[in-house]
Amino acid sequence: MSKRETFFKRILMDLLRRYEGFKKHGNKKVESLKDVVASMKEAGFPFHVNKEKVRRRSSGVSESPCIQTRCRDMHQLSPTEMVEHLRMGIGSEGQMVHVEEIAARVASFTEIPKELSEITQSALVCIGITMLYSHQKESIEASLAGKDVVVATLTSSGKSLCYNIPVLEVLSQNLSSCAIYLFPTKALAQDQFRALSTMVEGLDVHLNIGIYDGDTSEVDRTWLRDNARVLITNPDMLHISILPRHVQFQRLLSNLRFVVVDEAHSYKGAFGCHAALILRRLCRLCAHVYGSNPSFVFCTATSANPREHAMELANLSSLELIQKDGSPSGPKSFVLWNPPLRPKTVVESTTGSKPSRNRTIIMRRSSPIMEISNLLAEMVQHGLRCIAFCKTRKLCELVLSYTYVSAEVSYLTEKQENVRRMRYRVPKMFPEMKRLGTPGNLHEAPGTCMKHLEAFPFFLEKGNYVGNVFHGVSPKG
Numbered sequence: 001m002s003k004r005e006t007f008f009k010r011i012l013m014d015l016l017r018r019y020e021g022f023k024k025h026g027n028k029k030v031e032s033l034k035d036v037v038a039s040m041k042e043a044g045f046p047f048h049v050n051k052e053k054v055r056r057r058s059s060g061v062s063e064s065p066c067i068q069t070r071c072r073d074m075h076q077l078s079p080t081e082m083v084e085h086l087r088m089g090i091g092s093e094g095q096m097v098h099v100e101e102i103a104a105r106v107a108s109f110t111e112i113p114k115e116l117s118e119i120t121q122s123a124l125v126c127i128g129i130t131m132l133y134s135h136q137k138e139s140i141e142a143s144l145a146g147k148d149v150v151v152a153t154l155t156s157s158g159k160s161l162c163y164n165i166p167v168l169e170v171l172s173q174n175l176s177s178c179a180i181y182l183f184p185t186k187a188l189a190q191d192q193f194r195a196l197s198t199m200v201e202g203l204d205v206h207l208n209i210g211i212y213d214g215d216t217s218e219v220d221r222t223w224l225r226d227n228a229r230v231l232i233t234n235p236d237m238l239h240i241s242i243l244p245r246h247v248q249f250q251r252l253l254s255n256l257r258f259v260v261v262d263e264a265h266s267y268k269g270a271f272g273c274h275a276a277l278i279l280r281r282l283c284r285l286c287a288h289v290y291g292s293n294p295s296f297v298f299c300t301a302t303s304a305n306p307r308e309h310a311m312e313l314a315n316l317s318s319l320e321l322i323q324k325d326g327s328p329s330g331p332k333s334f335v336l337w338n339p340p341l342r343p344k345t346v347v348e349s350t351t352g353s354k355p356s357r358n359r360t361i362i363m364r365r366s367s368p369i370m371e372i373s374n375l376l377a378e379m380v381q382h383g384l385r386c387i388a389f390c391k392t393r394k395l396c397e398l399v400l401s402y403t404y405v406s407a408e409v410s411y412l413t414e415k416q417e418n419v420r421r422m423r424y425r426v427p428k429m430f431p432e433m434k435r436l437g438t439p440g441n442l443h444e445a446p447g448t449c450m451k452h453l454e455a456f457p458f459f460l461e462k463g464n465y466v467g468n469v470f471h472g473v474s475p476k477g
Contacts, residue, residue, distance in 0.1 A: 076383040079333050085382070090374055091337070098336035108134040108326035113141065119172045120165060123199050133158055134326030140165050142320045143258075143297055149320045150264070150298035152306035157327035163260045163297040164196055170257050171229055172205045178251075179258040180294075181232040184266045186213055189232050192262070196230065213237050225249055235267075235275045238282065246285055254290040264300040264310055272313070279314045337375065339365040369395065373402035380407060 071089055087096050109131040112124060124130075132140075135153055142149045143166035151162045167179045183189040193211055200207055210216075210224040212233040221241075224231060225248050233242065242249055259282070261267075267275040286292040296319075298310040307321040341363040372388055376399070379386050390396045 071378075071381075074381060079331075079384065082379060082382060082384055083333050083335060086335070086375070086378065090378060093340040095337050095340050095371070096335060097338045098334075100334040102329075102332040102334055104331040105325070105327075105329040107328035110134050110137045110326075113137060115144075116165070116169055117172060119203055119205055120169045123168055123203055124165070126202065127199055129161070132161070135322050135324055136161050136165075136326070138324075139297075139322045142322070143295060144169060146295055147320045148296040148298075148314075148316050148318065149322060150300065150306050150310040152300050152302055152321065152323040153325040154302060154327065154329060157325055159262075159299040160192065160195060162299065162322070163258070163262075164199060166297070167230065167258050167260070168200065168205070168207075171207055174257070176255045177257040178229045178231070178255045179260065180238075180252075180256065181230065181260045182238065182262065183232065183234055184263050186215070186234070188262065189213065189234065193232055212242070226251070228252065235278050239274075239278045243278070243281055243285065246289070250290065253286055254292055256286055256290075256292045256294040258297060259294045259314075260297045260299075261310075261313065262299045264298040264306070264313065265303055267313055276313045276315075283314060337371060339368055339371045342366045369398055370402060373399055373406050376403045377406035 077085055083096075083099060110133070112121060112130070112132055135151065136158055139149050139151050139162040143163070149162070151159050153159060163181075171177050171179065181189070181192065183192065189211055193209060196207075196209055200209075207230045208224075208227045209230040210220070210228045210232065212221065212224050212228070212231050214237065216224070231252060246253060259279075261279070286294055296310075296314050296316065298306075298313070298319075300306050300310070302323070303309065306323065307319050310316070311319050342365075343361050344364045345361055376386050376388055380403075388396075388399050390399055
């Protein structure tokens with residue numbers, strides 16, 4: 001970039017000198033840069049044209065991903081029709097490598113266990129729960145029996161109640177018992193803090209719920225160490241702040257009854273190895289220093305080996321697996337979308353007595369970000385409500401902006417656009433979302449056809465808002 005900047009400055013200074021020379025000697029009346037260029041051409045100044053770049057552009061070989069040309073039809077399509085439309089349209093290059101229809105499933109309800117205390121039953125009534133799904137009841141009974149449990153059911157299947165109910169039941173009966181909730185992100189911690197606070201609101205039970213993370217002030221940290229009975233934190237804070245100063249948390253660790261590990265499937269790779277060592281250290285401290293034996297409750301998305309994975313995380317000898325999902329689910333179309341191979345020009349510079357630049361055209365996968373943006377724009381155009389799960393906030397912004405470009409829609413107001421981006425770290429944004437219309441009823445919200453589009457970070461539990469068509473984009477390769 002510095003070479004380009006130096007070259008540009010040199011050419012610009014040359015232009016200015018010539019411009020001043022033309023004006024000084026009165027050779028020609030010069031009023032604009034266009035006149036300067038015309039005069040320099042007459043004077044024989046060399047203007048070079050990169051013919052190779054012009055040839056590449058004219059031949060259609062592009063070095064950057066482009067927005068695909070889509071159909072202009074706006075008629076409504078059903079999910080099944082949309083799959084076929086994608087196959088014949090923007091997926092005509094064979095991107096759709098697998099399609100699977102997942103049948104609907106009806107709910108399996110059970111009665112709330114009568115063994116639960118009056119406080120716990122009142123808490124369920126406060127949040128409008130009169131029946132439980134079968135997997136919820138199974139998990140609650142196993143946890144109250146002192147077993148370590150892993151719940152592996154679909155998104156939005158009510159896994160939060162699988163640990164909130166046993167924790168509330170035990171802590172309301174034993175006023176010294178405590179629990180630790182571990183979440184991989186601050187957003188999830190805030191979400192569950194609100195859910196649990198709403199659940200116990202107005203009840204004659206003092207759980208002293210609090211979030212202990214990097215944003216917690218020193219005053220609040222001191223209060224939580226001395227008073228909290230439900231401590232919501234993350235593996236990083238457990239490692240950096242709690243375990244090294246475990247003497248300050250003696251009250252909590254000596255009365256620890258439950259350790260809840262939500263989103264257990266996210267603890268994999270190097271991060272998973274570190275989290276496993278932290279959990280094992282927590283178990284050793286509880287067993288050998290403070291004489292407590294907490295029960296573990298793991299919640300994870302569906303995976304091939306949830307039981308083995310959870311047992312490795314906490315080094316447990318036995319674990320109760322709950323994976324028979326009792327929650328309802330609508331029909332789904334699962335589409336695996338593989339970005340197509342496209343030509344890309346690669347410039348290789350060689351060194352030596354006669355340096356040269358060799359240009360070769362290779363085949364590379366197109367950008368998954370551009371592919372998912374084109375897919376979202378196509379489906380929004382045909383009336384399907386869509387949601388894109390992205391790994392980071394930056395990717396959410398990119399997908400959203402590229403989708404706007406692809407759909408040629410740029411007239412959303414700034415306020416609506418900011419709400420659609422779901423800045424999940426700002427709790428004040430959720431009332432605004434409700435006012436404008438949540439993703440569940442976006443068809444009633446003000447705005448344009450882009451109201452059917454949302455972009456969420458991947459870890460946000462919003463499965464109940466997911467629209468009709470699911471896609472997966474495979475990695476580049």
